[in-house]
Amino acid sequence: MISQRVIGRLSQYRRGIQDLLAEGQTHVFSHQLADLAGATAAQVRQDMRVTGFSGSTTKGYDVKRLADCLARFLDAPAPQPVALVGVGNLGRAIMTFFAHRHRNLRIVAAFDVDPRKVDRTFGGATCYDISRAEDILQRLHIRVAILAVPAPEAQAVAERLVQAGVTGILNFAPVPLHLGDGIFIEPIDMTASLEKVAFFARGQWARVSAEA
Amino acid sequence: MISQRVIGRLSQYRRGIQDLLAEGQTHVFSHQLADLAGATAAQVRQDMRVTGFSGSTTKGYDVKRLADCLARFLDAPAPQPVALVGVGNLGRAIMTFFAHRHRNLRIVAAFDVDPRKVDRTFGGATCYDISRAEDILQRLHIRVAILAVPAPEAQAVAERLVQAGVTGILNFAPVPLHLGDGIFIEPIDMTASLEKVAFFARGQWARVSAEA
DNA sequence: GCCTGTGAAGCTATTCACAGCT
DNA sequence: AGCTGTGAATAGCTTCACAGGC
Numbered sequence: 153m154i155s156q157r158v159i160g161r162l163s164q165y166r167r168g169i170q171d172l173l174a175e176g177q178t179h180v181f182s183h184q185l186a187d188l189a190g191a192t193a194a195q196v197r198q199d200m201r202v203t204g205f206s207g208s209t210t211k212g213y214d215v216k217r218l219a220d221c222l223a224r225f226l227d228a229p230a231p232q233p234v235a236l237v238g239v240g241n242l243g244r245a246i247m248t249f250f251a252h253r254h255r256n257l258r259i260v261a262a263f264d265v266d267p268r269k270v271d272r273t274f275g276g277a278t279c280y281d282i283s284r285a286e287d288i289l290q291r292l293h294i295r296v297a298i299l300a301v302p303a304p305e306a307q308a309v310a311e312r313l314v315q316a317g318v319t320g321i322l323n324f325a326p327v328p329l330h331l332g333d334g335i336f337i338e339p340i341d342m343t344a345s346l347e348k349v350a351f352f353a354r355g356q357w358a359r360v361s362a363e364a
Numbered sequence: 365m366i367s368q369r370v371i372g373r374l375s376q377y378r379r380g381i382q383d384l385l386a387e388g389q390t391h392v393f394s395h396q397l398a399d400l401a402g403a404t405a406a407q408v409r410q411d412m413r414v415t416g417f418s419g420s421t422t423k424g425y426d427v428k429r430l431a432d433c434l435a436r437f438l439d440a441p442a443p444q445p446v447a448l449v450g451v452g453n454l455g456r457a458i459m460t461f462f463a464h465r466h467r468n469l470r471i472v473a474a475f476d477v478d479p480r481k482v483d484r485t486f487g488g489a490t491c492y493d494i495s496r497a498e499d500i501l502q503r504l505h506i507r508v509a510i511l512a513v514p515a516p517e518a519q520a521v522a523e524r525l526v527q528a529g530v531t532g533i534l535n536f537a538p539v540p541l542h543l544g545d546g547i548f549i550e551p552i553d554m555t556a557s558l559e560k561v562a563f564f565a566r567g568q569w570a571r572v573s574a575e576a
Numbered sequence: 577g578c579c580t581g582t583g584a585a586g587c588t589a590t591t592c593a594c595a596g597c598t
Numbered sequence: 599a600g601c602t603g604t605g606a607a608t609a610g611c612t613t614c615a616c617a618g619g620c
Contacts, residue, residue, distance in 0.1 A: 369589070587613085590608080591609085
């Protein structure tokens with residue numbers, strides 16, 4: 153079993169070196185990579201260990217080969233299609249955010265219950281009625297879904313997705329999903345994150361306890 | 365120094381019990397709270413320890429008092445105003461997402477460079493030209509900001525925010541920010557998260573190494 | 577001198593296990 | 599019987615420190 157944290161950082165290293173690749177820079181040192189990804193040099197080296205990639209002592213890591221290595225490691229052999237469920241404000245923003253951003257991950261279908269959204273396209277993907285989800289997900293072999301529906305519906309929708317073959321969910325709904333083993337869930341809880349920022353922005357790093 | 369993880373979970377517990385409060389349920393057990401927040405019973409009890417809150421052996425935690433305790437712990441004495449920078453698709457979605465959601469956290473101002481967005485209101489907050497940021501941030505005593513600008517501008521904008529008194533940033537830009545100590549940064553990296561989901565959705569939990 | 581690769585140490589976070597209570 | 603509160607144990611992650619190489 154390979155650690156989630158590592159995968160997240162590998163993804164960030166890859167993004168970090170895109171610019172270097174474009175500029176034609178041929179090598180990076182671990183501490184530079186660390187800066188690009190918000191990590192430490194030691195962590196970069198440790199992460200590289202997981203991929204099996206190794207650099208040169210004098211010049212650091214070969215950018216081009218590192219990019220290849222990370223791609224081979226992170227990406228599926230074939231592009232992975234992604235579905236988005238819940239074409240509200242947030243869902244639409246996510247669709248445009250991811251449009252044309254990835255070679256290997258593309259939102260190919262969206263689903264909603266609102267008839268006004270059905271049959272329209274957003275960021276290059278068509279919105280279908282949610283009732284067609286099972287059919288379309290299975291036909292397109294979609295295993296990755298982004299969930300952007302209101303909290304009360306999230307659990308039920310997620311279960312339907314899993315029924316239809318989805319094995320990984322990026323969950324923007326502010327409720328934890330309870331699904332079987334083997335289903336990977338990555339929650340993005342914007343509300344909790346903002347509250348966290350608000351808390352620490354106050355600098356209250358030694359807070360008195362609040363009642364008993 | 366109190367752990368980030370704990371604060372995040374406390375926020376989730378609080379959200380979890382909103383429904384219970386509304387339904388008039390008076391008590392919760394730790395394992396129920398755990399379900400509501402995607403944690404474990406032991407973790408809930410451990411987290412309660414840091415708040416100093418304690419429950420009854422027979423009935424669990426008193427919902428009403430727990431809500432009060434969490435509010436006292438998480439919220440500032442007075443409501444905290446929040447600014448958002450970057451009123452693109454994502455920024456606008458975030459603004460509507462947070463509109464009318466919180467008593468204690470409200471987006472009170474937005475900033476952008478695009479003249480077409482300036483002076484319009486989104487989700488109840490007015491968009492100002494970015495040049496007025498320092499002035500407005502200081503006048504409203506804003507210490508919390510949400511950053512939703514394109515990656516290349518993120519670092520420079522963040523530095524301006526910090527100059528103007530911001531001490532906590534929720535960063536949606538897909539680059540790590542390098543700011544001084546005492547500035548709290550919570551990154552939300554949707555791209556890395558999606559890649560993570562895609563990776564684990566494949567079930568490749570024991571992956572061969574990819575070249576040397 | 578400054579880099580990588582690496583085992584070990586250190587630290588943080590989570591889980592266990594059980595005493596005490598009702 | 600089943601709960602909370604709690605110290606101890608475990609697991610997981612990050613950092614250190616240094617050997618080896620250019």
